[in-house]
Amino acid sequence: MAKKKLRVTLLHSYFGTGKKHMATVRGLGLRHQRHSVELEDTPAVRGMINKVSYLVKCEEI
Numbered sequence: 043m044a045k046k047k048l049r050v051t052l053l054h055s056y057f058g059t060g061k062k063h064m065a066t067v068r069g070l071g072l073r074h075q076r077h078s079v080e081l082e083d084t085p086a087v088r089g090m091i092n093k094v095s096y097l098v099k100c101e102e103i
Contacts, residue, residue: 048103051076054097064076066094 049070052072056064070090071079080103081087 047080049078049080049101049103050079050082050091051099052097053099056097063094066090067097
């Protein structure tokens with residue numbers, strides 16, 4: 043059974059946010075605006091996305 047994947051895209055700059063939010067965005071593997079990464083759908087990844095939901099867009103693949 044294949045695991046679900048998510049495509050996460052950074053929409054807004056993370057400069058000016060708190061250090062923890064900056065670290066969360068980098069932990070997701072996002073480097074710059076409009077950069078997208080594909081990640082496995084796990085509770086840890088979902089928690090990170092929820093923390094910085096105002097900066098990213100998430101869609102299921």
